[in-house]
Amino acid sequence: MNAGTEPETLPAVFSLADLKQRFHGDEQEAMETARRWLRSGQVRQVAPPRPVFIRVSGAEPPDQALICLALRRTFPSLVIIGGSALWRQGISRDRDALLDCAVTETVGRCPLPDVRLHPRPAAWLEAVSRAGGLSGELHGVPMLSAEMAVADAAAFADVWVPDRDALDWRRLSATRSAAAEQALAPLRPGVR
Amino acid sequence: MGFQKPFRVSDSPRCLAIEAVTGRAGALNEYLVVYRAGAGRRGRRVRSVRELRYDIERLRAWAWYLAASSRRPWWWRLVTHLGGLFGRRRREANGRRRDPRRSMQRLSSFSVIDRAYAALQEDFQGRLLTLALPQTEPERSAACRAHLTDKVDTLRGLRGALVADAGRAAVVCVLLAGVLRLRGWLGLDVGLAPGEQS
Numbered sequence: 001m002n003a004g005t006e007p008e009t010l011p012a013v014f015s016l017a018d019l020k021q022r023f024h025g026d027e028q029e030a031m032e033t034a035r036r037w038l039r040s041g042q043v044r045q046v047a048p049p050r051p052v053f054i055r056v057s058g059a060e061p062p063d064q065a066l067i068c069l070a071l072r073r074t075f076p077s078l079v080i081i082g083g084s085a086l087w088r089q090g091i092s093r094d095r096d097a098l099l100d101c102a103v104t105e106t107v108g109r110c111p112l113p114d115v116r117l118h119p120r121p122a123a124w125l126e127a128v129s130r131a132g133g134l135s136g137e138l139h140g141v142p143m144l145s146a147e148m149a150v151a152d153a154a155a156f157a158d159v160w161v162p163d164r165d166a167l168d169w170r171r172l173s174a175t176r177s178a179a180a181e182q183a184l185a186p187l188r189p190g191v192r
Numbered sequence: 193m194g195f196q197k198p199f200r201v202s203d204s205p206r207c208l209a210i211e212a213v214t215g216r217a218g219a220l221n222e223y224l225v226v227y228r229a230g231a232g233r234r235g236r237r238v239r240s241v242r243e244l245r246y247d248i249e250r251l252r253a254w255a256w257y258l259a260a261s262s263r264r265p266w267w268w269r270l271v272t273h274l275g276g277l278f279g280r281r282r283r284e285a286n287g288r289r290r291d292p293r294r295s296m297q298r299l300s301s302f303s304v305i306d307r308a309y310a311a312l313q314e315d316f317q318g319r320l321l322t323l324a325l326p327q328t329e330p331e332r333s334a335a336c337r338a339h340l341t342d343k344v345d346t347l348r349g350l351r352g353a354l355v356a357d358a359g360r361a362a363v364v365c366v367l368l369a370g371v372l373r374l375r376g377w378l379g380l381d382v383g384l385a386p387g388e389q390s
Contacts, residue, residue: 015314016314016317016318016321017310017314027317031317031320031321034321035321035324038321038324038325039324039325039326045318045321045322048318048322048325049315049318049319049321049323050315050318051314051315051317051318052318076219076220076222076223076226077222077225077226079226104222125222125225125226126225128229129225129226129228129229132229134226134229134230142226142229142230
């Protein structure tokens with residue numbers, strides 16, 4: 001096996017297109033190489049069956065910046081939500097155990113450690129953005145604003161948020177909270 | 193780049209092409225929403241928003257053109273004729289080129305469409321790779337593999353046909369993107385209605 005076909009010769013996060021480029025457009029060779037790396041456990045698909053891969057080095061989990069990059073390349077609509085957004089904005093005293101992210105598409109499993117993906121309706125991102133519900137980012141991944149994170153958790157009830165006592169309510173604006181709730185109201189499960 | 197729609201069976205190369213183009217436009221639109229909301233550095237963000245908006249316009253234009261190709265209305269025949277006339281000598285290169293009027297890098301129309309086809313093709317290839325993993329049931333995987341390989345081959349054929357027709361595609365995209373922009377200003381629908389795909 002020549003050195004050019006080792007996963008280490010590619011970036012830590014790469015797509016099938018990158019691999020094809022490495023083989024000068026030879027699709028068969030790229031597919032065969034990806035298959036071999038996946039079977040040997042040298043790389044993982046970020047969210048099977050998406051054609052984005054992350055290099056795995058032994059038992060050591062990839063760092064958060066790398067995980068964020070891998071998820072961003074896989075899901076254009078990726079947004080950090082729930083307690084993960086609240087803790088990173090200093091609104092919550094309780095730290096998240098998993099990085100909770102929303103994507104506006106159906107997701108199967110995500111084998112990356114310490115990440116949980118939550119599906120949202122197609123119009124969710126547009127509604128959140130229109131209501132000014134995105135604020136800040138983590139390694140390039142946008143985060144929900146504190147008010148929108150609370151409204152989203154209440155509307156979809158599928159994401160961890162800290163207890164009420166662990167939140168700094170003084171830093172949440174009542175006006176922005178009401179606007180966030182209003183923006184998400186038509187998208188709540190069961191509402192048509 | 194991820195794809196918007198979950199796996200769906202398309203009946204013909206035309207449907208597959210529309211699926212590729214609309215899926216890519218949807219994915220780019222999600223990046224656009226994120227950039228518009230303020231993600232990324234300011235200078236880069238403004239540039240990205242303009243580039244994305246322009247790419248989405250051309251993808252929608254091409255999807256509209258493909259969708260109308262089954263009915264062949266008068267405007268479709270006119271646009272096809274103009275595309276053949278002005279696109280014949282047009283050389284469309286792959287990749288980005290600088291637009292001197294707008295001081296930004298632009299993908300050629302050929303590249304925008306080709307990348308859409310390539311994205312769907314790679315999506316199917318990603319599924320093929322997942323099927324090759326040991327935990328997949330063999331019976332299910334054999335049937336799926338044949339089906340997916342067929343789709344990958346169809347998309348390869350579409351990309352090959354696009355290379356031969358790149359000049360016409362560029363003219364069609366420019367003309368119809370203009371019409372779509374005009375429809376947008378007039379408050380008319382600019383999306384591709386689901387029924388138009390079949």
